[in-house]
Amino acid sequence: MYTMGLDFGSTASKGVVLKDGKEIVCTAIITSGTGTSGPERVKEKLLKESNLLESDMEAVVVTGYGRMTYQGAKKQISELSCHAKGVHFLVPDVGTVIDIGGQDIKALLLDKNGNLSNFVMNDKCAAGTGRFLDVMAGVLETEVSMLGEISMMSKAPVNISSTCTVFAESEVISHLSAGVNKEDIIAGIHISVAGRVAALAKRVGIKDKVVMVGGVAKNIGVVKAMEDALGKNIEVPKLAQLTGALGAALFAFEALNK
Amino acid sequence: MAEENKITAMKMINGLLAKSYKEAWEAKEKGIPVGWSTSVFPQEIVECFGLPLLYPENQAAGVAAKKESLSLQEKAESRGYSIDLCAYARTNFGLLENGGSENLNMPKPDFVCCCNNICNEVIKWYESLARELNIPLIMIDAAYNNSGEVSQSRIDYFVEQFKEAANQLEKISGKKFDPKKLEEVMAISSENGKLWKESMSLSKDVYPAPMNGFDLFSYMAVIVCYRGKKETTEAFKLLISELKEHIKNGTTSNRCEEKYRIMMEGIPCWPYIGYKMKSFGKYGVNMTGSVYPHAWALVYEKNDLDGLARAYCSMFNNVDLNKMTDYRVNALKDGNCEGVFYHMNRSCKLMSFIQYQMAREVHEKTGLPYASFDGDQADPRAFSDAQFETRLQGLVEVMEHQKENGGKADDNN
Numbered sequence: 154m155y156t157m158g159l160d161f162g163s164t165a166s167k168g169v170v171l172k173d174g175k176e177i178v179c180t181a182i183i184t185s186g187t188g189t190s191g192p193e194r195v196k197e198k199l200l201k202e203s204n205l206l207e208s209d210m211e212a213v214v215v216t217g218y219g220r221m222t223y224q225g226a227k228k229q230i231s232e233l234s235c236h237a238k239g240v241h242f243l244v245p246d247v248g249t250v251i252d253i254g255g256q257d258i259k260a261l262l263l264d265k266n267g268n269l270s271n272f273v274m275n276d277k278c279a280a281g282t283g284r285f286l287d288v289m290a291g292v293l294e295t296e297v298s299m300l301g302e303i304s305m306m307s308k309a310p311v312n313i314s315s316t317c318t319v320f321a322e323s324e325v326i327s328h329l330s331a332g333v334n335k336e337d338i339i340a341g342i343h344i345s346v347a348g349r350v351a352a353l354a355k356r357v358g359i360k361d362k363v364v365m366v367g368g369v370a371k372n373i374g375v376v377k378a379m380e381d382a383l384g385k386n387i388e389v390p391k392l393a394q395l396t397g398a399l400g401a402a403l404f405a406f407e408a409l410n411k
Numbered sequence: 412m413a414e415e416n417k418i419t420a421m422k423m424i425n426g427l428l429a430k431s432y433k434e435a436w437e438a439k440e441k442g443i444p445v446g447w448s449t450s451v452f453p454q455e456i457v458e459c460f461g462l463p464l465l466y467p468e469n470q471a472a473g474v475a476a477k478k479e480s481l482s483l484q485e486k487a488e489s490r491g492y493s494i495d496l497c498a499y500a501r502t503n504f505g506l507l508e509n510g511g512s513e514n515l516n517m518p519k520p521d522f523v524c525c526c527n528n529i530c531n532e533v534i535k536w537y538e539s540l541a542r543e544l545n546i547p548l549i550m551i552d553a554a555y556n557n558s559g560e561v562s563q564s565r566i567d568y569f570v571e572q573f574k575e576a577a578n579q580l581e582k583i584s585g586k587k588f589d590p591k592k593l594e595e596v597m598a599i600s601s602e603n604g605k606l607w608k609e610s611m612s613l614s615k616d617v618y619p620a621p622m623n624g625f626d627l628f629s630y631m632a633v634i635v636c637y638r639g640k641k642e643t644t645e646a647f648k649l650l651i652s653e654l655k656e657h658i659k660n661g662t663t664s665n666r667c668e669e670k671y672r673i674m675m676e677g678i679p680c681w682p683y684i685g686y687k688m689k690s691f692g693k694y695g696v697n698m699t700g701s702v703y704p705h706a707w708a709l710v711y712e713k714n715d716l717d718g719l720a721r722a723y724c725s726m727f728n729n730v731d732l733n734k735m736t737d738y739r740v741n742a743l744k745d746g747n748c749e750g751v752f753y754h755m756n757r758s759c760k761l762m763s764f765i766q767y768q769m770a771r772e773v774h775e776k777t778g779l780p781y782a783s784f785d786g787d788q789a790d791p792r793a794f795s796d797a798q799f800e801t802r803l804q805g806l807v808e809v810m811e812h813q814k815e816n817g818g819k820a821d822d823n824n
Binding site: 218221230231232233234257268269270271272273274276277356 | 816
């Protein structure tokens, strides 16, 4: 029995096809989010790569920012529950999940059965999210996927104090104008993101094991800075960007078997 | 009587609110002094002089719900008032700048009444009004209660200021203070406080609750603006009889299914009140607990000035963290709530910035899940509907799971 989980985020569309609620058949990521061709493309890609038809899918669950606008889903479930579900599938002894997405930050507390028991999300503004890093990568003339690797060469990270994305960008420009190394600026950016996210996560409580997911979890610099800020090891699953879609596919399977 | 002509509590209350504004305009035309007041000022003393009072907080909420508040706030901001000030204050300053409002207009005041039992920013707001318009300010300072119960010294301090307010009002009105009249107004006001409290308590242990909790935000207009009037007594008696009728018949005025009962903390985001109600309805959530409308359940005995002072000093914003937490824990129990939704209201610093710790303490005492969303009581710029819905849905999913699991998480977090 096949189920499909789709996660239409603000900056990327992700999908997972699951067999019998256990086996990951296929995954796909398109770097265009809700409101673009991303959602359609990710579905097509999944079906093509898995050699399956849409009619083979017993149930589809959609999550993410674009979950309410997608037609044809059995259910729409928030990305909070989906990430919790997906991470627990991959890391059964998870206690806290930190998800840094394109537009928001979530810290999820899970009970021993992997169910979401409490959560906090970013407040006041969206500084520190994936979009924040996109903006910084732009001004640094660097691919966002390279930020992590470059920052690991830093010896003296700069201090980025502004919370506001635009003002933080100005700070980065000032450092660039002053001839500061890119690696030190990027490391400083990561420390500032980690500080904000760690403060949020501590509010809901940190419980071992700590797992980071979302697109930003692919950035080793942010993960290391988060480990320093929390004083804990952080595990990043291989499918870090896909845990929302995976959780959705698992919920789809559960819905069929209820 | 045809259904559409039937007098309902909602119609009666809306009528009384309109009447309170109309009476102020008529008084103004006759040269009778009109006052502006903070929402939990001891209006008893003004009412006993027969002077009409209007409430800028009510007016700001009204124009925010009608989508007019932002244009007024921008008027105030362009004059130089900081965007970090309370949006009610900015709306009110903007109203003066603009020379009125399209949706809910108020005559300019001849005196202002301020009590800081709800907020400290109101002191500067009302001082500014008094200075700008060159009118008297009646200020009652309700000392903050940092140690549980309201002490006698704080009560004495409040009562002396109340008496001084009577002296000021004698000059403003040109009338002598009449203790008999005060006694009468106190009796009516306290009766109204009791009835309001009763109407809010009727959801306890009743499934489904006899009303949509959001209706309280409409009903409360008269306990704010018309607290010392007999007509309010009649309206609340009608409201209670309607609710009791629902309870008897197992019906409700709530048009949405009630799957979950929650407490919502804080003042509503008035510019998005319709959206929020719809979202709650979509997920089957009813607000059966709230501390905010209880602010006006001011109960004391007739002729007991100390009791009046104690009631006004015990406002939920004027007490320490332990007491604030107790208020929420009790509201959750009384509403049979399964979760809490906190409004991080960027206008109300006093109510919002304590939330992180208060939410934790409430959670420790009740074990109930909670979520928080950003917004503002009257500034539409601080709210994102998608962010709101994700958090609401997340809370609903946690409540759903806990319901299936017998009311709690699978372990102690």
